[in-house]
Amino acid sequence: MNSHPKFNLLVIGKQFQTDEDIREENKKNLEYGEKMFHLNENNECVGIITYLPQNPNDHHPWIGLLIIHKEHERAGIGTLALKLLEEELVAQRIDKVRLCVQNGNHKGASFWKKNGFHKISDGLDIHNNQIDIYEKNYSYSKPYSFKAVE
Template identity: 45%
Template sequence: MIWLEPVPDALTPQSLEIQASILNSQPEFNLMVLHKAYVEPSELEEENRNNLAMGEKMLYIRSHDRIAGLITYLPDYSADHYPWIGLLVIHRQYSRQGIGIAAIHELEQMFRTQGLGAVRLAVQLENKAGEAFWTRNGFTPVRRAADNHNNEVDVYEKQFK
């Protein structure tokens, strides 16, 4: 069983430790996005502050009462007024178990319940696994851009029916 749980405070030491543990279990992803394999919890604090100021929401992905991953999203990105998924990362220990797919379905259902018609996200050009995952889950590329880490990305969108 998979469910999404709002992170009560993304800035507490405990929460920052959990986030770093999840991210550091996927060093290849960190290299693509952050240009380094591992991050310290303290390094996440400033980015979290900036993202929370923009209205970002953070959710733990729970599987059988364990935190298996993390999702962040902006309900309304001011540049285009779409909701944006900022991050979906599954702890390596829980990879390849269908948790990411189940989490995306839960998030999409939440968006539909809120009356949203679409969602967007960015995928780093070298992230072929991410590209395949999002494409398999109904997302299509709409344009090329740069992310907040100055990585070249493809912007993907999924319309809800």
Template identity: 45%
Template sequence: MIQLEAVTEPLSLESLDIQASILNSQPEFNLMVEHKPYLEPLELQAENRKNLVMGEKMLYIKFRDHTAGLLTYLPDYGPDHYPWIGLLVIHRQYSRQGLGKAAVHELERILQQQGLQAVRLAVQLENKAGEAFWTLNGYGRIRSATDNHDNQVDVYEKQFG
């Protein structure tokens, strides 16, 4: 159904345009995270640089030869040594088709194959759709925190096996 494809050049102008297109199709999400509805490709470049230094992996979610979404994760987040999902965004054109769920399940499969036991993520408190999505996919809230954009978030975790 879907394929996860590694983004080989997340700082290239072509890739930044694709990322901005996906993110900007969901302005409500951008407002929650970045506090503005639309992001410029070059704004994403600085964020990508910072995340790449931490070891972030970026994947395109491909559906029928189209780039339908974006998924990022840290295989080993230094402070707690858990893998963390950083971002899951489906282009509005492809939303409500089960692609997010399929992408998360594929990433979980990959992490399990690497011998990992769990994965974590953060959800902004006002992101009720995100909270529902992650809960339905087996993630449970473990604590509250502040993200790198100074947003209040709940941290969720899913244990494998």
């Protein structure tokens, strides 16, 4: 988390989070049912991706965080992590997922747009930051269909 002080400053208003800050936020998110995946390379955690299967506010699945350690950026790890998460969502028959991007996070907005997300609205996050809300729809083949018989 602390390899991106500009992101931390944008979101929480300070460059670095303490271990206690991180534990407290993770605890709250896990209570909501958030799923967290560590992205490991050679037994080293190089990133995190999280998602909430059902946001209590709108009842849609949400990606909560995708962050890659600064030393491992631009190696395709974020794109691969997103692809793996999307495969899991489709396997669960989830047809859309949402996320938010803080205003000013141009790098994040560009990543999500490049990966098929589109802005559907805006609002405020839990830290009272202006955000844009993005969504991506998935299609999957349904094994059965119904057809009216005449």
